[in-house]
Ligand code: FES
């Protein structure tokens with residue numbers, strides 16, 4: 001499949017999720033940060049969610065009181081109640097940082113990446129000066145979507161396909177045909193509202209909440225830690241992107257991604273993956289509001305997903321020694337290498 005077909009496929013998948021699936025479906029491309037405690041302490045119920053203040057959600061006291069050894073699954077309504085889901089959208093996703101692209105996709109003037117999150121759509125673009133700007137994917141004339149491509153390079157301005165209003169790579173209005181005939185037309189009032197964008201660990205993230213704490217405040221030390229583990233993170237490039245659309249509440253996905261209970265027990269892909277990991281060295285480290293999950297490679301592994309592994313020496317490619325294979329490297333690194 002050609003890259004463009006893949007991109008189109010992704011967009012189609014997104015449209016389908018809007019049209020056919022319940023509103024709590026989740027597209028795994030987004031980085032979501034679960035800020036509601038896994039297990040409510042006391043009687044956390046819908047009313048409680050409504051009255052939680054934004055500050056509490058960033059650092060809920062209940063995190064400190066939780067005992068993981070007593071944790072159970074949330075009551076079922078947290079997974080299907082639309083009111084809870086919409087509350088989560090407003091209070092979690094709309095003020096969280098979401099990854100939009102890697103540095104390699106936003107380092108040359110004109111390069112842009114577009115992403116949708118629920119009913120919002122955001123463009124991040126590299127300006128002529130190399131600075132990355134983010135802004136809403138909405139023409140300020142009649143609200144048309146400016147861009148449909150997931151990623152591309154824009155030569156010159158973004159031109160709206162409806163009435164040709166043109167915007168710079170920073171989202172500012174450059175030209176509106178025949179606007180000189182509109183009395184009092186002020187182009188300065190028609191710039192596309194900016195969206196906050198920050199870089200961390202070689203990736204760019206956006207946040208729709210102008211008051212949200214910066215990533216460096218929320219995750220102090222994370223950038224250095226990512227670069228310690230992956231020293232060449234800035235030099236990676238995108239090989240492939242796939243949207244995995246799951247007809248499930250987003251918390252099901254996040255729960256799955258942070259537990260290893262099912263890891264060596266469910267399904268062939270997990271068993272294959274588990275074979276590559278030295279579980280004796282598996283370490284989960286909590287650092288204030290962020291965590292790392294890390295484990296050394298299983299040096300005894302001879303294959304990865306059926307592909308023969310070639311071992312490398314200690315100190316090579318980031319140190320530590322381990323294995324390398326075309327397929328294994330691609331899958332473990334997911335989309336980047
Ligand atoms: S909607 Fe974009 S120019 Fe009219």
Ligand SMILES: [Fe+2]
Pocket residue numbers: 256262263270
């Ligand atoms: Fe899994």
